[in-house]
Amino acid sequence: MSELEARPYASSLIESMRSVGYSLESAIADLIDNSISANATSVRIEFRPYDEPYLAIIDNGDGMLPDELTDAMRHGSKSPNNERKEGDLGRFGLGLKTASLSQCKKLTVISFKDGVLSCRCWDLDHVALRNDWILLVPDSKEEILALPHVAELTQYGHGTIVLLQSLDRLIAGESSAETAFRYKIEQVRQHLALVFHRFLTGEPNLPRVEISINGDAVEPIDPFLISNRATQIMPESQFPIENSLITVRPYILPHSSKLAPEVLKLAGGEESLRKYQGFYVYRNRRLIIWGTWFRLRRQEELSKLARIRVDLPNSLDHLWTLDIKKSTAHPPEVIRTRLKSIVDRIAERSRSTYTYRGRKTRETGITHAWDRVEGRGASFSYRINKEHPLLRALHDSLDNEQARLLDGVLGMLEQGFPCDSLYADMASDLRQERESFDFHALKEMALQIIEAMAAAMPNGRHAALQTLPQLEPFSHAPELTARIVKELENAV
Ligand SMILES: Nc1ncnc2c1ncn2[C@@H]1O[C@H](COP(=O)(O)OP(=O)(O)OP(=O)(O)O)[C@@H](O)[C@H]1O
Ligand SMILES: [Mg+2]
Structure with a gap:
């Protein structure tokens, strides 16, 4: 057989990839993944709805040198089949581009590393004009310095700004950038508070990361109410799959009538408490899927107090068929079997907490009526x-x-x-x-x-x-x- 080259049309492919299904919150989360993978301890989201509206994500991570930045801007900059560093939240070499361009038509990344400031830009109008994968590079340092927040970047000493402009998709269907932002921001905050709660709180071997939106710190939502005394923390179990360890720890939450309003808020509110029972799957401690039993059990009301934390390393992505947005994944059979036995045990315990809290407390010596x-x-x-x-x-x-x-x-x-x-x-x-x-x-x-x-x-x-x-x-x-x-x- 002979060979024939069939290169994709840049303009139509880049345009189609805008529609892989990102919401504003999942897009921002994907960009924060990159900041965290680059060891950032501060990630600021700044949105300006006026004049020329923009959304900027500014981190104090390692930053990139000019060639690294050029490579980062390339679609498929890394192969999904490559092994990743242990704490890396990436997989596909796409997120930076697809997440950003799902919201806007102009993506500029400015990075500062080893005293070198570099900047690259995908402008969809320019890609359409040239119908080729042409990146734009500013002609002078002054041009870069004129971009918003660049001065803060140089103050950090290293870091990256992801700047989204021409926010056509973010604004779509709303009367102005301001209304669009006001409408969506609470959802963004909730999403980040939950998805990154372990980074926001900090854990052993996991430095704390601060995330803010227009200067307002994002406070973590803890889906297990670990600090609440009434939460039952069950023993942790671990099982090895392909040289990697999966760690599972079930929690039985207190009945919502036992929770003060502020604690309820900490758990994401009463509705979230009710709706999101089931597994909470973390990939490198970043929450990817939650509130599902993977059809191992019906979403019955009586097990709604049980939540099971599952910790995965990034080396098992191929088994879980992770999607590009890292928002869906399915457990493979080997893992399903192990999870099923844990689920059955836990749901029974949750049910007894639910049907009659007295049975448990009797062990603590309470004389009931x-x-x-x-x-x-x-x-x-x-x-x-x-x-x-x-x-x-x-x-x-x-x-x-x-x-x-x-x-x-x-x-x-x-x-x-x-x-x-x-x-x-x-x-x-x-x-x-x-x-x-x-x-x-x-x-x-x-x-x-x-x-x-x-x-x-x-x-x-x-x-x-x-x-x-x-x-x-x-x-x-x-x-x-x-x-x-x-x-x-x-x-x-
Ligand atoms: N904020 C950042 N700071 C430093 N490096 C970054 C930053 N954002 C992206 N990069 C670099 O750019 C590369 C490409 O990012 P991109 O999000 O497109 O892919 P990925 O993170 O490798 O995989 P995924 O598609 O799963 O997110 C990253 O691998 C990283 O090396
Ligand atoms: Mg990424």
Whole structure:
């Protein structure tokens, strides 16, 4: 067979590649990947909607020399099959170009390294004019210095500016650059806060990276609420695939009714908490996929408290069929099998946290007002705990006839426990309305318990006081209970 050269038409290919499906937030995230791979500790996103609107991403990373920059601007600057450095977030040698040009028609990159300032520009109008892969290079240093933020770059000593101008796609469908930006910026912030949360927080062997948007720092969103005491952190497991290690750590989040509004916000809000259960897959600690069970399990409401962190190195990209935008990837069978067994174990645990938080807390020694009782076979029921000191006290104070009546009333309440409707409510998005505890009512209850326990044992008052924090409902109001215990300690 003979050979025939079929070079792509630059103008139409570069134009078509604009539509690979980037959103503004995924495009910016892709550019930040580059900054982080170049060891930047500060990434600033600056947007100016006026005069000639632009979006600039300025980092203090290693920067590039002129030849390196020329190469970086080339589509397919690195082969996806090449091995990458350990912390490199790149794969395809495309992101810089495709992400930027998905939003704009003119991409200028200015870089500063070893005291050398260099600049290259893809201008789609010029590519169309020449119908060839022609990069533009400024004629003089003055021309580069006239570009926005270049002075800041030289102050850093090294770094890179990615400057997007002629923002046709970013503005498309909006009346002005300003409205477009205002409309999209919150989404960008949320996306970056989640995708880069481990960089924003910093971890061992992972220097902290600051990201800001027009001067406003992006605060991390932690999808596992690690700092919350009620989050259950499960043991980590690791399994080797092709000489690389995959690390998996499941978390069971606290029920949302247990979370203060500011904590809920930290987790990305109630909606995100509800919607994004499942795996959180990190590639070199950058979040790439989240809120999916990879069809290993149905997205059922009852496992919505479980989130499983999966850490991948960049050496397994070929197995996960990572896409150019690094926003989709599918686990290969070897990994699916391992994940499935973890998922089943976790979902069961999450379900028990969800259906009855009491079962777990019982291990910590709380005396509940209600007990969940497992019956024969796969059955269960809820019973009023007749050993609760308050109930015990009431029972003991009654004569036989009254005690029988009380048993009748308790039986009626147990029989009438609205299991079905509770189940439906808990699985819905409704929140439980909790009456706030009244100090005096709680104190009155405490006094009754102390009286009853004092009658039953010699050192009863003191013992009763000490057990108070472990009794329902006192266990739900720890601060008020502490006050009551303190007040009564003096009186007892
Ligand atoms: N901000 C930056 N600082 C330093 N070097 C950069 C920067 N942005 C890009 N580069 C260089 O340009 C090259 C090309 O970047 P590009 O994003 O197009 O591809 P990639 O990061 O290698 O792979 P991917 O397509 O998966 O993102 C990078 O490999 C890197 O060497
Ligand atoms: Mg890249």
